[in-house]
Amino acid sequence: xxxxxxxxxxVVVFPGTWSERxxxxxADALGWQARLAWHTEADxxxxxxxxxxxGFAHGxxxxxxxxARFSPIMAAVEAFARAGGPVLGSCNGFQxxxxxxxxxxxxxxxxxxxxxxxxxxxxxxxxxxxxxxxLEAGDLIRLPISHGEGRYFADEATLDQLESSHRVVxxxxxxxxxxxxxxxxxxxxxxxxxxxxxxxxxxxxxxxPERASDPELGGDDGLRLFAxxxxxxxxxxxxxxxxx
Amino acid sequence: xxxLAEVRVTLxxxxxxxxxxxxxSGLRSLGYETVTEVRAGKLLRIAFEIDDAAxxxxxxxxxxxxxxxxxxxETATWELRADEQQDADGALP
Numbered sequence: 267x268x269x270x271x272x273x274x275x276x277v278v279v280f281p282g283t284w285s286e287r288x289x290x291x292x293a294d295a296l297g298w299q300a301r302l303a304w305h306t307e308a309d310x311x312x313x314x315x316x317x318x319x320x321g322f323a324h325g326x327x328x329x330x331x332x333x334a335r336f337s338p339i340m341a342a343v344e345a346f347a348r349a350g351g352p353v354l355g356s357c358n359g360f361q362x363x364x365x366x367x368x369x370x371x372x373x374x375x376x377x378x379x380x381x382x383x384x385x386x387x388x389x390x391x392x393x394x395x396x397x398x399x400x401l402e403a404g405d406l407i408r409l410p411i412s413h414g415e416g417r418y419f420a421d422e423a424t425l426d427q428l429e430s431s432h433r434v435v436x437x438x439x440x441x442x443x444x445x446x447x448x449x450x451x452x453x454x455x456x457x458x459x460x461x462x463x464x465x466x467x468x469x470x471x472x473x474x475p476e477r478a479s480d481p482e483l484g485g486d487d488g489l490r491l492f493a494x495x496x497x498x499x500x501x502x503x504x505x506x507x508x509x510x
Numbered sequence: 511x512x513x514l515a516e517v518r519v520t521l522x523x524x525x526x527x528x529x530x531x532x533x534x535s536g537l538r539s540l541g542y543e544t545v546t547e548v549r550a551g552k553l554l555r556i557a558f559e560i561d562d563a564a565x566x567x568x569x570x571x572x573x574x575x576x577x578x579x580x581x582x583x584e585t586a587t588w589e590l591r592a593d594e595q596q597d598a599d600g601a602l603p
Contacts, residue, residue, distance in 0.1 A: 328552075328577070328578070329580055332577065332580065336577075364582075365580065370582075371582060372580055372582040372583045374521075374525070374526075374583060375528055375529060376528070377526060377528050378528065379528050379529065379532060417526075419525060419582070419583055420582065421582075453526065453528075
């Protein structure tokens with residue numbers, strides 16, 4: 267079964283989210299359908315994919331992402347993720363996914379204590395899942411980062427397990443593709459910029475693919491994630507069932 | 511009965527604490543050259559109503575576990591006491 271209709275993405279909005287309209291702009295440009303879902307909603311509605319965008323959900327009070335986890339819509343996001351639906355958490359969305367237990371680890375204050383807003387090279391180490399399946403291992407992409415708390419942390423056993431199960435999908439790199447301290451913008455352990463869950467359908471990454479979606483923005487490598495998703499949806503009969 | 515909990519949340523030992531390191535460096539630059547380490551954390555004062563001491567202790571433990579500390583990176587310790595002299599306006603000390 268193939269999907270003729272345009273992909274439908276639901277972009278979750280918490281109080282303090284700031285990147286939701288950029289995702290909608292990308293969806294519009296691609297001819298997709300996008301719906302903004304307020305955090306108090308109980309249902310996602312018809313969805314092929316869910317995005318948790320960047321920002322400062324609930325003011326990031328206590329810890330980044332800690333309060334967003336208890337927003338009513340998160341139960342629906344968790345159910346969607348556990349059913350295998352594609353979920354992307356970018357920046358603050360990544361922080362929310364770790365707090366919600368959908369991804370392991372935590373994001374701590376950048377090691378230099380500065381908010382870092384810049385273009386960043388990333389190396390794709392495993393091209394898995396709906397969001398990165400269209401890339402190839404070793405590909406270098408350039409995306410913006412914009413965060414003060416992006417230092418990925420997990421205990422050594424978790425890091426080893428993530429690596430051995432090919433779940434560290436994106437690492438901060440220098441322009442040559444080497445994962446070095448100089449290419450690491452926040453002190454993340456093992457240069458980790460993005461990970462997926464065991465099943466591969468939930469991706470958390472600190473960079474912003476939606477802000478690299480047009481050459482006029484300085485780059486369009488972010489579109490590769492959206493193209494991956496579209497291809498993945500077309501290949502998944504299950505995705506069509508979720509549309510019902 | 512009203513209870514007061516003072517919860518301290520700190521990064522687990524061994525996790526780099528750049529805030530603490532920066533504060534330590536600030537203290538040393540002020541002349542406190544013997545300062546070897548500072549660890550920063552959060553202090554949360556919580557007032558709540560519950561019947562007895564055992565329930566109060568269990569409630570604080572649950573609050574820490576469910577929200578106040580993220581066990582991936584933090585630990586929480588607390589002191590709990592009955593609020594014998596409640597302020598009329600209920601304000602925390």
